[in-house]
Amino acid sequence: MLKLERMSEADFNMVKGKMIADYAKDKIKVGHWSEREALELSKEALDKILNEGISTPNHYLLNAYEDEVKVGFVWMNKFNNEMFVNNTCIFEEFQENEYELKFIELIEEKADELDIKKINIHSYGYNEKNIAVYKKMGYDITDIYLNKVI
Incomplete structure (x- = not known):
């Protein structure tokens, strides 16, 4: 059974690099940042938002476990009565185990625990899956944002 548990500082330090790299790749892919600047801008953004790491108020960094095996993570933040899935x-x-739907169900359960009235999820347009x-x-x-380089 899939479950979410609070991330430790050590866990955060292990996934932080992946979060930075993935965000940089997304920003490059959609044309917002150049390859030259992307990693530094991504690191700056993450350090600014999560300025207290896993203790940043109203931010939830959670590992996902299937039995005792870590299969992924989620980062969410609460603002007023809304949850933003970052x-x-x-x-x-x-990824072959089709955890996507279960992840969303667990996010919704966590939001319900926190008396959240609305969940917001961002996805880049290319991520049709x-x-x-x-x-x-x-x-x-x-x-929906549309861009054209001219």
């Missing part, structure tokens, strides 16, 4: 990750070796999962779970698309 990052979800299912580690590559577990994730968008399909969110739509399947009843999430509506509220914004």
